[in-house]
Amino acid sequence: MSGHKRFWKAVSVVSEDGLFQPRLDGRPIRLPQGHVLAVRSSALAEAIAGEWGQIAEGAAFTPDALPLTRMAGTMIERIAPDPQAAREMLLGFGVDDGLCYCADGAGPVAAQVFAWLSGYGIHPNVTDGLMPVAQPEDYTEALGRLLAGRDDLELAALGVLAQATGSLLLALAVVRRAVSLVDAVLWANNDENEQLATWGQDDELIRSMENREKDMLDADLFLTLGSKVSV
Template sequence: MSGHKRFWKDVTVVSDDGLFQPRLDGRPIRLPQGHVLAVRSSALAEAIAGEWGQIAEGTAFTPDFLPLTRMAGTMIERIAPAPQAARDMLLGLGVDDGLCYCADGVGPVAVQVFAWLSGYGVHPSVTDGLMPVVQPEGYREALARLLAARDDLELAVLGVLAQATGSLLLSLAVVGGAVSLVDAVLWANNDEKSQLATWGQDDELIRTMENREKDILDAGMFLTLGRQVSI
């Protein structure tokens, strides 16, 4: 989609076989591998349609304009055909999780996450050093069980959150409702805030923080809207 310009006039949402399709001038949106963009939630479909609708006529756009569309595409074309591969990839991140490195001590957000994880039999080791932490026996298996319960929608969100925050464990707690998006942003941006406090204004660092916050909040919106499915 890079370098494309808006060519459509109308954006609508159509219900078809229990799914909701955002359409451009009545035509389905085709994803890179050819699948039709269709989701189970009308609220999510309307929000995706809104992304396309807010692009001004004749304006060039890139995938950055369409974060909900990107996540839906990942869910449909990459995760749905092979959900276990997505779980295995996420599990690899959780084995050496950023939340387990606490140079300044375990903070309140980490305490919330660890308390929530303990209810699922996940008990990570933490370190205040730089060497890789060795997780206890059974940790990987317990984390795999927790991931096994996540559906395609949640796996798509976890992929974005884990990349943005550097922590699968924190991301799981957000998806599980144990940690707010605001707290996730605060934890993810903590190092940059410390650097700004020490060294002063840094526009590049601020942009990094803003982009990370946007990714986290977009993922939260995708999750919330995607869960609004009528049964």
């Protein structure tokens, strides 16, 4: 979609075979591998249609303007055909999870996540150093069991959240509503906030923080809307 310009006049949503399709001038939106963009939630379909509708007539657009569309495409074409591969990819974040490296000790957000994880038999080792921390033998297995219960919608949101934060553990806590998105954003941007407090204004650093926060907000919105399945 990079370099494309708006060519459609009208955006709509159509219900077909139990799914909801955003359409451009009555035509389905085709994803890169040829699948039709169709989701189970009318609320999510309407929001995706809104992304396309807000592009100005004749304006150029890139995938960055369509975050919900991108996540839906990932869910449909990458995750749905092989969800186990998606879980194994996500597990890679948890093997050396950013939440386990806490310069100031566990910290309130990390402590909240670890308390929640303990209910699933997951007890990560934590370090305040820079060297890789070794995890208990049953850590990966227990984390895999927690991931096994996540559906395609959650896996798509987890992919964005884990990438943005560098932590699968934090992403899981956000998806399962064990930690608020506000607290997760504060934790994810903590290092940059400390740098700004020490060194002052840094526009590039601020943009990085804003982009991270937007990715996290988009993922949370995708999950929230996608969970509103119409019956």
